[in-house]
Amino acid sequence: MAGISESLGRIIDIWIKPFEVVSILEHGNGLINSTYKIETKGEENPDFILQKINHNIFKDVDGLQDNIIMVTDHIRNGLIRDGVKDIDRRVLTLHYLNLENNYKGKDESRLSWYKDEEGGCWRIFKYIPNTRSYDKMTSPAMAELAGRAFGNFHKQLSDFDGESLCEVIPGFHNTPMRIENLRKRVAADPVGRLKDVKAEVEFLLSRAGEYSKIVEMGDAGLIPKRVVHQDTKFNNVLLDMEDNILCVIDLDTVMPGYICYDVGDAIRTGANKGLEDDENLDNVEFDADIYNGFIKGFTAETHDMLTPAEADTLAFGPRLLTYEQAVRFLDDYIDGDNYYKCRKNYPQHNLVRARAQIKLLQSMEKHYDAV
Numbered sequence: 001m002a003g004i005s006e007s008l009g010r011i012i013d014i015w016i017k018p019f020e021v022v023s024i025l026e027h028g029n030g031l032i033n034s035t036y037k038i039e040t041k042g043e044e045n046p047d048f049i050l051q052k053i054n055h056n057i058f059k060d061v062d063g064l065q066d067n068i069i070m071v072t073d074h075i076r077n078g079l080i081r082d083g084v085k086d087i088d089r090r091v092l093t094l095h096y097l098n099l100e101n102n103y104k105g106k107d108e109s110r111l112s113w114y115k116d117e118e119g120g121c122w123r124i125f126k127y128i129p130n131t132r133s134y135d136k137m138t139s140p141a142m143a144e145l146a147g148r149a150f151g152n153f154h155k156q157l158s159d160f161d162g163e164s165l166c167e168v169i170p171g172f173h174n175t176p177m178r179i180e181n182l183r184k185r186v187a188a189d190p191v192g193r194l195k196d197v198k199a200e201v202e203f204l205l206s207r208a209g210e211y212s213k214i215v216e217m218g219d220a221g222l223i224p225k226r227v228v229h230q231d232t233k234f235n236n237v238l239l240d241m242e243d244n245i246l247c248v249i250d251l252d253t254v255m256p257g258y259i260c261y262d263v264g265d266a267i268r269t270g271a272n273k274g275l276e277d278d279e280n281l282d283n284v285e286f287d288a289d290i291y292n293g294f295i296k297g298f299t300a301e302t303h304d305m306l307t308p309a310e311a312d313t314l315a316f317g318p319r320l321l322t323y324e325q326a327v328r329f330l331d332d333y334i335d336g337d338n339y340y341k342c343r344k345n346y347p348q349h350n351l352v353r354a355r356a357q358i359k360l361l362q363s364m365e366k367h368y369d370a371v
């Protein structure tokens with residue numbers, strides 16, 4: 001079994017007791033974590049999802065797991081209150097590891113994750129059977145489904161205090177900080193690339209004030225800090241085989257933030273007619289139909305909870321996240337590609353990405369008044 005040592009295998013045996021492992025196979029095509037499905041003996045017995053948490057990105061694994069526990073417990077309690085029947089399909093369920101006190105002298109008795117001998121961090125969820133997810137929103141109807149799924153997630157957490165969560169990636173969407181980083185990088189020009197990107201730098205920095213406004217509104221208390229998912233790709237929505245929404249998964253980046261970030265991320269990644277690293281900028285264009293579908297679903301679920309000021313920020317979210325991503329790609333290009341992985345023998349990769357985000361942003365700005 002790729003990536004799973006013998007000693008981890010023994011822990012997994014204890015972890016899923018009284019059920020017995022039949023196989024552990026790689027599952028799905030997630031980019032961040034390594035995911036496996038643990039198949040157990042007996043048709044009627046539950047299977048499990050085993051995940052290796054990406055410890056490079058998420059330094060505070062305890063904080064991350066505590067966030068997931070708080071958020072899923074809150075959603076589960078709401079489902080119980082509402083008398084929902086198939087609760088174990090409507091929210092992720094973390095499966096705890098109960099270690100005996102005499103096991104290797106450890107005295108923790110209930111762990112939400114486990115560190116193996118090589119420092120790998122592992123967790124187990126209950127497997128939700130008969131489900132599927134889609135990588136792309138390919139029609140306005142699909143986008144509406146995605147919007148409803150993430151809108152419902154927000155509705156379920158509308159009475160949860162976002163401030164109680166740990167900020168797993170500090171400053172994740174702190175746009176003024178990202179802008180400041182770019183300014184410093186421009187001043188330092190560490191690898192002499194600034195001369196090639198003067199127009200892009202100028203374009204982005206001339207908009208610095210406008211794109212700092214969400215953080216400023218938050219700091220001034222004009223919009224509430226909520227629980228935000230921060231990875232609102234359609235493939236993080238689990239559907240049943242008839243495409244009914246079951247639940248939102250991939251909760252690693254759940255943290256305090258503003259609701260327009262979740263609309264923004266879904267649209268930046270899902271309503272682009274081109275690729276994130278499209279060399280042909282003619283392909284890159286904002287897809288207003290996908291946006292409208294998503295917003296329709298999202299607001300159908302959230303209209304009761306949104307404050308008027310917040311409702312006004314939703315359409316700005318996609319622009320904000322696209323702007324921020326352009327700033328980050330350009331910053332990394334000027335820095336000599338230290339953050340984002342670039343394709344081999346492709347020194348322009350981050351510049352191509354930055355230009356594609358700028359093109360997408362221009363297209364969004366053009367459509368803004370219409371949407």
Ligand SMILES: Nc1ncnc2c1ncn2[C@@H]1O[C@H](COP(=O)(O)OP(=O)(O)O)[C@@H](O)[C@H]1O
Nearest residue numbers: 028030031032033035049125126127128235250
């Ligand atoms: N509890 C679960 N039940 C069924 N399938 C799951 C479950 N958790 C994850 N998956 C599947 O595994 C894939 C990857 O999981 P995810 O948590 O999204 O990891 P990543 O961060 O790598 O995207 C998902 O797209 C989904 O298909």
Ligand SMILES: [Mg+2]
Nearest residue numbers: 030235236250
């Ligand atoms: Mg995922």
